[in-house]
Amino acid sequence: MVLELRAEEITAIIRQEIESYKEELKMESVGTVLQVGDCIARIYGLDQCKASELLEFPHGVYGIALNLEEDTVGAILLGDASEIKEGMTVKCTGQVISVPVGDALVGRVVNALGEPIDGKGPILADKRRPIEGRAPNVVQRQPVKEPLQTGIKAIDSMIPIGRGQRELIIGDRQTGKTAICIDTIINQRSEYEAGNPVYCIYVAIGQKQSTVLGVMETLQKYGAMDYTTIVAATASDPAPMQYIAPFSGCAMGEEFRDTGRHALVIYDDLWKHAVAYRQVSLLLRRPPGREAFPGDIFNLHSRLLERAAKLSNELGGGSLTALPIVETQAGDFSAYIPTNVISITDGQIYLESDLFYAGIRPAVNAGLSVSRVGGNAQNKAMKKVAGSLRLDLAQYRELAAFTKFGSELDKATQAQLNRGERLLEILKQPQYRPMPVEQQVSIIYIANQGYLDDVPVNRVKDFEQGFLQYLKEKYSRVLEQFRVSKELTAEVSNTLNEAVVEFKKNFR
Numbered sequence: 171m172v173l174e175l176r177a178e179e180i181t182a183i184i185r186q187e188i189e190s191y192k193e194e195l196k197m198e199s200v201g202t203v204l205q206v207g208d209c210i211a212r213i214y215g216l217d218q219c220k221a222s223e224l225l226e227f228p229h230g231v232y233g234i235a236l237n238l239e240e241d242t243v244g245a246i247l248l249g250d251a252s253e254i255k256e257g258m259t260v261k262c263t264g265q266v267i268s269v270p271v272g273d274a275l276v277g278r279v280v281n282a283l284g285e286p287i288d289g290k291g292p293i294l295a296d297k298r299r300p301i302e303g304r305a306p307n308v309v310q311r312q313p314v315k316e317p318l319q320t321g322i323k324a325i326d327s328m329i330p331i332g333r334g335q336r337e338l339i340i341g342d343r344q345t346g347k348t349a350i351c352i353d354t355i356i357n358q359r360s361e362y363e364a365g366n367p368v369y370c371i372y373v374a375i376g377q378k379q380s381t382v383l384g385v386m387e388t389l390q391k392y393g394a395m396d397y398t399t400i401v402a403a404t405a406s407d408p409a410p411m412q413y414i415a416p417f418s419g420c421a422m423g424e425e426f427r428d429t430g431r432h433a434l435v436i437y438d439d440l441w442k443h444a445v446a447y448r449q450v451s452l453l454l455r456r457p458p459g460r461e462a463f464p465g466d467i468f469n470l471h472s473r474l475l476e477r478a479a480k481l482s483n484e485l486g487g488g489s490l491t492a493l494p495i496v497e498t499q500a501g502d503f504s505a506y507i508p509t510n511v512i513s514i515t516d517g518q519i520y521l522e523s524d525l526f527y528a529g530i531r532p533a534v535n536a537g538l539s540v541s542r543v544g545g546n547a548q549n550k551a552m553k554k555v556a557g558s559l560r561l562d563l564a565q566y567r568e569l570a571a572f573t574k575f576g577s578e579l580d581k582a583t584q585a586q587l588n589r590g591e592r593l594l595e596i597l598k599q600p601q602y603r604p605m606p607v608e609q610q611v612s613i614i615y616i617a618n619q620g621y622l623d624d625v626p627v628n629r630v631k632d633f634e635q636g637f638l639q640y641l642k643e644k645y646s647r648v649l650e651q652f653r654v655s656k657e658l659t660a661e662v663s664n665t666l667n668e669a670v671v672e673f674k675k676n677f678r
């Protein structure tokens with residue numbers, strides 16, 4: 171006969187055993203491992219344990235108490251759990267889990283616990299921060315007012331992002347979601363050189379190690395690791411590490427925010443994060459809800475994203491901008507996780523496979539994408555040229571769908587189609603070529619003014635490149651002035667008009 175013991179029966183037996191010790195030792199904060207497996211431990215005896223408390227196991231392994239039940243505590247194990255066996259003792263630490271923060275993290279690649287994994291030696295941080303922090307309240311904040319330039323024309327013009335904002339980047343796999351974030355990080359190089367860096371934290375969740383390595387090499391190549399930290403919890407890391415990674419990255423960003431500086435944190439991606447959390451929750455026997463996700467996944471993601479903020483001037487005016495990425499499955503934006511995250515961000519950038527394969531890259535669907543607060547932060551010059559851009563593109567989309575049926579077109583319609591085609595061409599942008607905002611404005615301005623209407627569509631890109639080069643060579647003074655003032659003054663627009671006429675004479 172096979173004798174099977176249920177966890178409750180074991181609990182009862184061990185309780186009797188332990189109660190007798192406890193009387194002698196007065197140890198409320200020490201427990202015993204009852205069951206262990208799949209990075210989950212069930213512990214008996216931690217009567218004083220609080221939710222989310224950090225637990226100390228033997229062999230230097232830590233855990234987090236997630237389920238507080240009547241007799242037992244369910245915990246997730248961080249790090250190498252293979253040495254943990256039944257019957258081992260567990261201690262409460264009275265703390266929540268924390269990670270090292272501050273300047274020592276810049277340029278490093280760390281795991282979800284903030285431990286270095288780049289072979290560049292220990293991280294000598296003099297400060298740690300709990301990975302779960304309270305989000306700033308309403309009084310501690312102020313509306314976003316400075317732009318966070320992505321360097322991507324389609325985004326900076328039509329879906330502008332402000333410092334302190336949360337903007338979701340959503341789309342199927344292979345639509346350029348990661349690419350947009352990497353370009354945004356690269357584009358912060360100029361801020362870094364100007365001595366006012368936007369510190370970037372790229373959190374990789376559940377990705378292949380080789381992919382994360384690729385990101386690191388790219389950032390290094392473009393000199394972007396000088397102000398960037400990578401937090402990596404890859405697909406080969408246990409689910410608990412993937413679960414805490416975004417919180418760790420957020421804590422690192424908060425440190426910059428709270429010291430009057432600017433930070434940008436990217437969560438790549440929250441779909442995989444939700445899957446990791448679903449895994450640990452199911453193992454902890456939490457009741458599954460919609461799509462088998464635990465009911466508190468919404469709360470978890472809002473807690474994370476609410477920590478992005480633009481702080482009030484009294485608190486130093488620092489900011490933490492968040493760009494969460496959510497990968498959709500076959501374009502299903504209405505699945506549980508996408509709709510959740512859409513509702514707790516200040517807008518979203520929709521990327522579409524169809525556009526991507528049609529060569530429109532970045533594959534931003536301008537009709538569906540919005541930024542609800544970034545407009546306030548957009549600089550004046552861009553605001554001026556971008557308004558009509560959005561309208562022209564919207565009209566173009568409508569007409570283009572309509573004229574597919576091939577009817578005779580009147581002149582005005584044909585002109586609108588012409589303009590739209592060229593604007594679309596202008597908004598295409600290769601990877602790793604973020605563009606300074608004054609150049610973006612210049613090219614959109616001349617397109618709006620109709621200077622491109624008689625340039626063949628397949629030459630628009632050459633025209634753009636040549637014209638910007640020409641501007642840099644011949645009108646560097648005005649361009650520089652424009653860069654500083656960020657206003658499309660009469661002088662600037664006159665210069666642009668003059669320059670484009672000149673340039674056109676020799677363009678063929």
Ligand SMILES: Nc1ncnc2c1ncn2[C@@H]1O[C@H](COP(=O)(O)OP(=O)(O)O)[C@@H](O)[C@H]1O
Pocket residue numbers: 341342343344345346347348349350531532599600601
């Ligand atoms: N603007 C772009 N122009 C050309 N290729 C791009 C562009 N953006 C992304 N790509 C390419 O598309 C592929 C998918 O991009 P990636 O950012 O990895 O997608 P995702 O993160 O959505 O899965 C990559 O090979 C990348 O190099």
Ligand SMILES: [Mg+2]
Pocket residue numbers: 347348349438
């Ligand atoms: Mg990606």
